[in-house]
Amino acid sequence: MRAVVAQFIFESNTFNPVSAELELFTRGGTWLSDEKSLRAWSVTAPSQMSGSLAVLEAAGWATAPVFAAMCGSPAGRMSRGCFAAIRAELKARLQAALPADAVVLHLHGAACAIGEDDVEGNLLAMVREELGHKKLLVLSLDLHANLTQRMLTHADAVTAYRTMPHCDFVATGERAARLVLGTSGPRTRTLAKVAVLIPPTDTSHLEGRFARILARARELEAQPGIEDISVFPVQPWMDIAELGTSIVVTGTHELLARQLAEELADEWYAQRHDWQTGVLSWNLILARLAIKPALPWILVDSGDTTTGGSTGCSAEALKQLLPHATALPGEVLLWVVDPATVQHAKGKASGVFQIGEPRVEWAAEVIYDGPGRYRARGLAYTGQEFSMGPTVVLSSGQLRLVVSSEPVLGADPALFECVGLSPDTALAVQVKSFTGWRAGFQAAGERGLVFDGPGCSSLVFSGLPFHAERRANLFPLNENPPTPVTLWQSN
Numbered sequence: 047m048r049a050v051v052a053q054f055i056f057e058s059n060t061f062n063p064v065s066a067e068l069e070l071f072t073r074g075g076t077w078l079s080d081e082k083s084l085r086a087w088s089v090t091a092p093s094q095m096s097g098s099l100a101v102l103e104a105a106g107w108a109t110a111p112v113f114a115a116m117c118g119s120p121a122g123r124m125s126r127g128c129f130a131a132i133r134a135e136l137k138a139r140l141q142a143a144l145p146a147d148a149v150v151l152h153l154h155g156a157a158c159a160i161g162e163d164d165v166e167g168n169l170l171a172m173v174r175e176e177l178g179h180k181k182l183l184v185l186s187l188d189l190h191a192n193l194t195q196r197m198l199t200h201a202d203a204v205t206a207y208r209t210m211p212h213c214d215f216v217a218t219g220e221r222a223a224r225l226v227l228g229t230s231g232p233r234t235r236t237l238a239k240v241a242v243l244i245p246p247t248d249t250s251h252l253e254g255r256f257a258r259i260l261a262r263a264r265e266l267e268a269q270p271g272i273e274d275i276s277v278f279p280v281q282p283w284m285d286i287a288e289l290g291t292s293i294v295v296t297g298t299h300e301l302l303a304r305q306l307a308e309e310l311a312d313e314w315y316a317q318r319h320d321w322q323t324g325v326l327s328w329n330l331i332l333a334r335l336a337i338k339p340a341l342p343w344i345l346v347d348s349g350d351t352t353t354g355g356s357t358g359c360s361a362e363a364l365k366q367l368l369p370h371a372t373a374l375p376g377e378v379l380l381w382v383v384d385p386a387t388v389q390h391a392k393g394k395a396s397g398v399f400q401i402g403e404p405r406v407e408w409a410a411e412v413i414y415d416g417p418g419r420y421r422a423r424g425l426a427y428t429g430q431e432f433s434m435g436p437t438v439v440l441s442s443g444q445l446r447l448v449v450s451s452e453p454v455l456g457a458d459p460a461l462f463e464c465v466g467l468s469p470d471t472a473l474a475v476q477v478k479s480f481t482g483w484r485a486g487f488q489a490a491g492e493r494g495l496v497f498d499g500p501g502c503s504s505l506v507f508s509g510l511p512f513h514a515e516r517r518a519n520l521f522p523l524n525e526n527p528p529t530p531v532t533l534w535q536s537n
């Protein structure tokens with residue numbers, strides 16, 4: 047038996063006006079399409095592909111890893127050219143490797159392109175056509191995926207991450223492979239769509255409401271005829287059709303799958319008022335920063351999270367902390383994406399800089415000028431390489447500001463270490479990530495100080511320019527959406 051394995055991970059925030067180009071993968075992230083490099087990568091950077099290859103090979107299957115593209119950072123929609131290039135590469139690599147008994151696809155599930163709201167559905171339709179209808183197509187997704195009926199029409203079985211912040215990439219790959227090995231009759235996929243958006247700051251797999259929903263899914267999944275129950279608190283910054291939280295049940299027992307999906311969806315909907323953003327006022331944040339703990343506080347820039355597809359261009363933390371720059375009891379490490387300031391600061395010892403969007407003026411010294419390339423060392427994206435492009439560090443008082451040319455998944459201490467800063471001994475470190483920092487910095491939730499500033503990933507959903515259809519149909523944009531739960535089942 048033989049399986050072809052491919053991985054494509056990209057996440058869109060459709061409120062981000064900057065479209066994603068291929069360089070986001072080829073220069074800032076990962077782009078591999080030859081087997082030797084893919085096998086080497088799956089060893090150095092533990093991923094879904096590492097997990098599925100290991101399980102399939104242990105079961106005696108021949109495997110063919112054919113393609114991996116990982117973005118350096120989520121962004122806006124992919125440009126038409128970028129999406130066309132990725133689709134064409136995946137198709138060509140598949141055609142060269144097929145026929146096979148199964149294809150395992152590791153996708154994100156929240157990728158959009160200009161002219162295509164459902165990138166994963168589009169790719170799955172293409173893969174299904176190449177593979178044929180009698181062979182197995184197994185899909186793994188990020189838990190921020192927006193599930194569509196098209197995706198579930200073409201995939202035979204689905205699984206997804208069960209951690210937030212995400213640190214179960216390998217385990218998810220292993221589960222996907224077990225869905226290849228474990229077929230025991232015709233399967234259905236049942237989708238329950240819940241008309242609710244929730245703040246990602248309140249979805250830890252370790253504690254609280256989301257942890258309880260995951261535990262409930264594990265309990266229900268143990269029943270005969272049920273193979274996988276995945277829950278998807280969707281990435282909320284996509285102004286697209288079919289947006290909503292999803293529950294997907296894969297199994298052979300159609301009726302039970304439907305009942306369980308509906309049960310979990312009803313439980314989810316009943317809790318819609320309980321989710322918290324965790325946003326603090328700057329007065330409260332400054333009061334916390336007056337105390338220097340043994341480990342750094344984490345300043346969570348929720349409005350401008352690059353992990354949520356924002357641009358990384360907001361200098362809100364700098365603006366708020368500037369009046370206190372000399373009084374702070376330790377170094378505060380900040381980060382902003384601003385290629386113009388990098389160019390302006392290059393080769394200078396000091397200057398007056400106009401930083402970020404909206405602009406913040408700051409007279410500072412330039413203490414680093416060079417590349418911004420690092421390998422993640424925390425528990426999320428461990429071993430993955432990221433490039434911020436040409437980077438400078440500006441300094442004045444207790445503030446150190448990393449200014450990079452390009453955004454990255456900014457939730458790892460190595461982002462600061464690669465430019466000579468010491469996050470472990472700082473008073474505070476800014477991240478542009480909702481919860482990924484908990485894995486990146488291996489830090490408890492209490493260390494997070496969440497603020498909401500300018501950007502495309504605000505937690506105040508009603509302030510975002512959602513289309514009227516989303517405003518009418520999704521909580522909390524509408525207090526009482528007309529159809530709280532929608533059920534769909536593949537045949």
Ligand SMILES: [Zn+2]
Nearest residue numbers: 188189190212
């Ligand atoms: Zn995610």
